Amino acid sequence: MGSLKEITTTDDESGFMATQVNELMNWGRKNSLWPMPLGLSCCGIELMAMIGPKFDIARFGAEAARFSPRQCDVMIVAGTLTWKMAEAARTIYDQMPDPKWVIAMGVCSSSGGMYDSYAVVQGVDSILPVDIYVPGCPPRPDALIDAIMKLQRKIERENPLKRVLEGPTDLDESGTGIFAKAPNMEVKTKRYGTYMGDSGMKDDHSTARAKEES
Amino acid sequence: MTNVTNKVLEYAAGNSSDLELDPDDPLHGELMKINVGPQHPATHGVLRLSVELDGETIVSCDPEVGYLHRGKEKTCESLGWRKFLPHTDRLDYVQPLLNNTAYALSLEALAQIEVPQRAQEIRVLMMEVSRIMAHLIYLGTTAIDLGAVSMFFFTFTEREKAYDLLDAWSGHRMNNSYIRMGGVYADVDEAVAKSIEEWLRAFPAKIDEFEKLLTSNAIWNARNRDVGVLSPEDCFALSLTGPNLRGSGVEWDLRRNMPYSGYETYDFDVPVGSAGDCFDRYLVRIEEMRQSVLIALQALDRLKQSKGGDFLARDRRYVLPPHGRTHESMEELIFQFKVVTDMRLPKGSAYLGVESSKGELGFFIASDGTSDPLRCHVRAPGLMNVQAIPQLAQGRLLSDIMAIIGSLDFVMGEVDR
């Protein structure tokens, strides 16, 4: 796993039981990462190959590639994201319930790839918070499995109990700082109000509202 | 028990405003407009269908493409002819070598250079292997969309075997950029050629397995027979070519009728359907895979005979010297410098159509004699296949859309470019 080593927490607040509960929750989460395959282009074929028989992702507990974002944990952006598709990708990310992670698969989603053109988003991290970047055009399925394993190591270092006890806060400073709150939850997005319940966002994309108007 | 009258609605051609809906009718009161896509497991990429439904029946269906438009044609004008080659792989990304060949053929037609015999044989072999891989994707993804999940795993097992061979041969599993202007990038290794031959010889038995699973399966027949019927006139009107045209009974194959790369010397049959429905297109593609195996084996035999031949043209205006030569010879170094920095194609335009797994693929290229390309247009068969969806989906149930999309077989990389 390269240079990612275990970080032992020295936080005074968490005692032995809290650490054990954290480890249990992290163990459960990392071993059942259900991917949301946003298979946009060529990387999608290698993503399918990874879900396929030879590079079986099922041994990591991740074969349930449910295409509904409501049922998924990790969104794998596989392929080139264009500005036309960007809104849809962001909507899908917003629909995923917490906890959620993002893997940017391939160079097109990491940085725009070989397309420095008018229609391509230069890196999906312009619109989504990314956890793991996987270079390659397309990356071998082995590389993507390596990314999932790195994500598992990253999840092991999280502190979910703290969030459960303290409630939602802004970005937590301890540990890797990614998991106190998914970074986008406080940032009101265009779609948040429509899909996650009424948060006061006046968004007009729901057809029900449009019908009320007319 | 209420007396529900079954109202048979006459659907106008895609125009829902012609319908007379009775708001008090419990079954046919209102139309529902939903999106299939752009993110959907079964739309073969990012395609959006705005579908208007009356219950489960489709009244109109409007495809929207462009969610993967990466600006490839503009990119060619900025990058230049040589650097655009890897971009052509990513057009129809399930058959990269066929795209490479179409591009290389157009460039060679414009520059009017000859491709050596051995390179042509390697090209034919690679094209047929790509065709097999593309049809395996069709089979795997269409079957899983219609519920036959095992087919996905069967076909992807075969694809993995081919991927390993392509990896050993050309350096990359997919998006190889192996076939270039003037020939191919590297010669074939004997050990790899032997492995490919073994795989090809074992493949027809696998096709038999696939057929045993699907062809006489009651569910497969029920979902595909008489669904998405295209008459030959429909195909001509919609500019459909390839297996979609052949499934409707028209015997037109560019490898047979307008041959290129030496196809006139190979011995193969062209499968033609009769009913023009999804099932016939499925049978045409299965038989095409068998024929591709035959062509590929013939190409392999010829490769054994032409051992030691050139695999790349020696025209130094357009083709790079082989690796290592630039260290030995001053002229080769100068040629490499000129080709890399300032390759010019003569003034004019060229187009050469290639029989890809989806239809007629071609690159219309225009040059004005400078080193910047004037125009490079990709004639993508997938775009024509998408055009056929509204007509075929009209009046059918929503679940037939998956059978129709699968059997029309397009890949959004080339539809949107």
Place this chain on the structure above:
Amino acid sequence: MTASEHVLGLGWDDVSAVEERDGMPTLQVAPQRLRELLEILKRDLGFEIAILVTAVDHSPKAPRFELVQQFLSIQNNERLRLRCPLEGDNPSAPSCIDLWPGAAYMERECWDMFGIQFDGHKNLRRLLMPEAYGHHPLRKEFPHQGIEPDRLYREWERSRIERAAEREGQEGVNS
């Protein structure tokens, strides 16, 4: 007799043969003659399939745009290419979708990428770029990297922001 020989034999002075490097029979047609020629190709000469409809931007030379169409005849096993120079910066050309419905998407793409209007095409919307996109990308003066993509992304949302602001004005401020 090939199709191009037949057409040249009709004796029109605004249709002429062009030599092409790939050997495909090519005719240069003036815009006013194009529609008539297309009808003859479909009706009499048996060109059932429209292979491609695209354009070339020759700027800074004039005429700037050149419409290129290619057809395939399955019964006669031949191809034909037509080139039609169009005048002006926002030209229009006759549409051929009543003869070949498959050209609809290709003409929409020409409109999207070049800004060439097609008379008779009832559904001339953008195909590849979003509807609210204000530029024609394949024109030579349009930069490859595009123009301020972030701003454009917000452009596309402009109408939605406007409507949301309207509703907020109507309903008053909600939390």
